[in-house]
Amino acid sequence: MEPVDAERARQLSLFRPLGYQRNSCGYCKSSDGSASYYTSSVAVRPEHYGELIDRGWRRSGTLYYKQNLQRSCCPHYTLRLEASAYRPRRDQRKAINRWNKFILGPEYMRKIANLCPRSREEKKHRKCNFDLLSAVHEAEYSNLKRPIDPATNRALEPAHRFEVNIEGDSVSQAKFDLFVKYQTKIHREDVSRWKTKDFKNFLCQGIKRSPATVTKSNESEKKLGSWHQCYRLDGKLIAVAVLDLVPSGVSSVYVFYDPEYEQWEFGKLSALREIAFSIEHQYPYYYMGYYIHSCQKMRYKGNYRPQYILDPESYTWDPLDGELTEKLDKRPYVSLSRDRSSGTEDPTPTSSTDSKVNEEELSLFALNMPGVLTLEETKALKLENWYLLYHGSFVQMSDLVGWEDMPMNDPQSLRGIISELAAVLGPSIVKNSAVVLFD
Numbered sequence: 001m002e003p004v005d006a007e008r009a010r011q012l013s014l015f016r017p018l019g020y021q022r023n024s025c026g027y028c029k030s031s032d033g034s035a036s037y038y039t040s041s042v043a044v045r046p047e048h049y050g051e052l053i054d055r056g057w058r059r060s061g062t063l064y065y066k067q068n069l070q071r072s073c074c075p076h077y078t079l080r081l082e083a084s085a086y087r088p089r090r091d092q093r094k095a096i097n098r099w100n101k102f103i104l105g106p107e108y109m110r111k112i113a114n115l116c117p118r119s120r121e122e123k124k125h126r127k128c129n130f131d132l133l134s135a136v137h138e139a140e141y142s143n144l145k146r147p148i149d150p151a152t153n154r155a156l157e158p159a160h161r162f163e164v165n166i167e168g169d170s171v172s173q174a175k176f177d178l179f180v181k182y183q184t185k186i187h188r189e190d191v192s193r194w195k196t197k198d199f200k201n202f203l204c205q206g207i208k209r210s211p212a213t214v215t216k217s218n219e220s221e222k223k224l225g226s227w228h229q230c231y232r233l234d235g236k237l238i239a240v241a242v243l244d245l246v247p248s249g250v251s252s253v254y255v256f257y258d259p260e261y262e263q264w265e266f267g268k269l270s271a272l273r274e275i276a277f278s279i280e281h282q283y284p285y286y287y288m289g290y291y292i293h294s295c296q297k298m299r300y301k302g303n304y305r306p307q308y309i310l311d312p313e314s315y316t317w318d319p320l321d322g323e324l325t326e327k328l329d330k331r332p333y334v335s336l337s338r339d340r341s342s343g344t345e346d347p348t349p350t351s352s353t354d355s356k357v358n359e360e361e362l363s364l365f366a367l368n369m370p371g372v373l374t375l376e377e378t379k380a381l382k383l384e385n386w387y388l389l390y391h392g393s394f395v396q397m398s399d400l401v402g403w404e405d406m407p408m409n410d411p412q413s414l415r416g417i418i419s420e421l422a423a424v425l426g427p428s429i430v431k432n433s434a435v436v437l438f439d
């Protein structure tokens with residue numbers, strides 16, 4: 001690796017290893033049914049997080065995790081939608097049309113039809129075709145026609161002023177108050193559960209924001225990093241969609257809204273708008289987070305089609321519909337690449353550990369966690385050259401006393417801890433990152 005100068009340092013993502021842990025499952029409520037590898041960071045570049053997503057990672061605030069699907073009760077599968085291929089279902093179209101009618105109001109719609117009538121061809125096309133981009137922007141105040149109303153001699157106004165803008169993932173009192181209202185009313189949480197610092201750690205400390213770049217094809221801006229898409233009605237903040245924008249797509253992190261508007265299905269409204277945002281700004285894919293086939297509440301994600309599931313072993317993408325869904329109906333863990341290479345319908349995953357053994361005490365290399373580098377593959381990364389950020393300065397692992405004598409497959413040794421992190425992150429991220437052991 002080349003020396004770390006100031007410019008190179010800015011290009012590195014930083015990771016603090018937290019290790020492999022078993023935890024209670026938030027879906028089936030099993031006390032220790034979920035197993036994941038964890039790392040934390042406040043300095044991850046958007047292009048690196050995009051690579052992590054495509055290796056099965058997600059983040060919650062500054063905590064990054066990759067589940068061991070093979071050893072979890074409710075496997076979390078990464079899924080993505082090809083934005084330009086999306087075709088909304090009837091219920092999704094209905095949701096955005098209902099919202100637009102609410103914003104515009106019957107009086108505005110009636111008067112605008114008289115003052116600015118559509119041609120016969122426009123009416124026919126609108127009736128037979130649903131244009132997603134037009135639909136999500138139809139009721140935005142900046143896009144509305146406001147001719148002079150003869151009855152009042154003033155510009156025609158809609159029933160409500162609706163505005164949407166995207167801004168940095170900063171903390172504000174309005175956002176925090178809305179978030180607490182949402183958590184207490186929708187998720188029935190105690191108001192004391194959340195403080196401003198908790199909200200900041202959860203939804204306002206995301207991946208690094210990069211300056212907007214200009215794409216060559218249409219000269220439009222393409223933002224990267226963590227952002228808040230804010231919805232305002234008559235000047236009041238009513239919803240916030242937290243988004244991670246990476247080169248390959250738009251990743252939906254969280255949506256919170258004013259419970260007073262729950263009837264308007266903000267889950268659907270925000271998804272439609274985020275897909276439209278992906279198309280407009282040329283992000284190829286829309287990531288809705290994890291898909292959990294065994295959880296009925298998570299099945300809705302499959303309604304946004306065509307969805308593709310990340311194979312946990314080969315990191316290839318398979319259509320959710322069809323063969324994959326049929327197999328997920330029969331067994332919780334499915335890797336189509338494994339099925340195809342084994343030539344059997346239900347191959348038995350290989351594992352060198354007893355199911356009764358405490359996994360947290362074992363080396364990650366003994367667990368055969370899907371999609372993780374083997375011990376030999378990790379050795380080939382030459383981790384002695386990996387960077388370590390220590391007291392504000394970058395050193396290499398080989399500078400650590402006794403590095404070569406530490407066993408890589410000992411989860412208690414420093415080299416073992418760092419080797420496990422490298423195995424889960426993968427070669428590309430290791431090349432473009434550094435390790436932080438102490439905050």
